Amino acid sequence: xxxxxxxxxxxxxxxxxxxxxxxxxxxxxxxxxxxxxxxxxxxxxxxxxxxxxxxxxxxxxxxxxxxxxxxxxxxxxxxxxxxxxxxxxxxxxxxxxxxxxxxxxxxxxxxxxxxxxxxxxxxxxxxxxxxxxxxxxxxxxxxxxxxxxxxxxxxxxxxxxxxxxxxxxxxxxxxxxxxxxxxxxxxxxxx
Numbered sequence: 001x002x003x004x005x006x007x008x009x010x011x012x013x014x015x016x017x018x019x020x021x022x023x024x025x026x027x028x029x030x031x032x033x034x035x036x037x038x039x040x041x042x043x044x045x046x047x048x049x050x051x052x053x054x055x056x057x058x059x060x061x062x063x064x065x066x067x068x069x070x071x072x073x074x075x076x077x078x079x080x081x082x083x084x085x086x087x088x089x090x091x092x093x094x095x096x097x098x099x100x101x102x103x104x105x106x107x108x109x110x111x112x113x114x115x116x117x118x119x120x121x122x123x124x125x126x127x128x129x130x131x132x133x134x135x136x137x138x139x140x141x142x143x144x145x146x147x148x149x150x151x152x153x154x155x156x157x158x159x160x161x162x163x164x165x166x167x168x169x170x171x172x173x174x175x176x177x178x179x180x181x182x183x184x185x186x187x188x189x190x191x
């Protein structure tokens with residue numbers, strides 16, 4: 001009577017539909033030209049389909065008057081091809097709204113992460129340049145009430161020895177005078 005396209009099947013591209021039952025009525029002899037068939041079937045159906053499954057309906061009218069409606073059923077069994085079905089599901093997933101939203105959010109996250117990493121790298125680079133005494137890094141003025149050498153990172157003035165090391169006589173001499181004061185040789189109490 002009519003046919004419909006079948007999805008996910010490698011056996012058949014179309015499925016033939018037949019009326020589920022007979023429709024009996026009395027019609028005039030010249031009614032063939034005035035009888036209208038209106039099919040209510042989907043554009044396509046998804047496999048698997050068993051023979052006898054209801055797929056749609058057909059409505060018969062004569063001069064605008066309803067004669068009757070009959071169910072349309074599948075005329076054969078159609079099996080589903082697992083590979084074709086899996087491919088269509090993957091395509092539906094990647095073409096779906098959920099996947100697009102996840103991709104957009106991931107892209108936003110990666111761009112934000114890249115910008116944050118770039119900003120932190122440049123910040124560390126500027127701090128290293130400042131510590132090394134690079135351009136634009138003039139020594140800071142000491143706080144009121146503190147000597148200039150007490151500031152952090154400011155070396156003591158030239159010509160004055162540092163308080164943390166004893167003065168040396170020169171680069172080749174080693175002053176071991178501090179050892180004599182700490183160690184005594186002989187019985188205690190006798191110098």
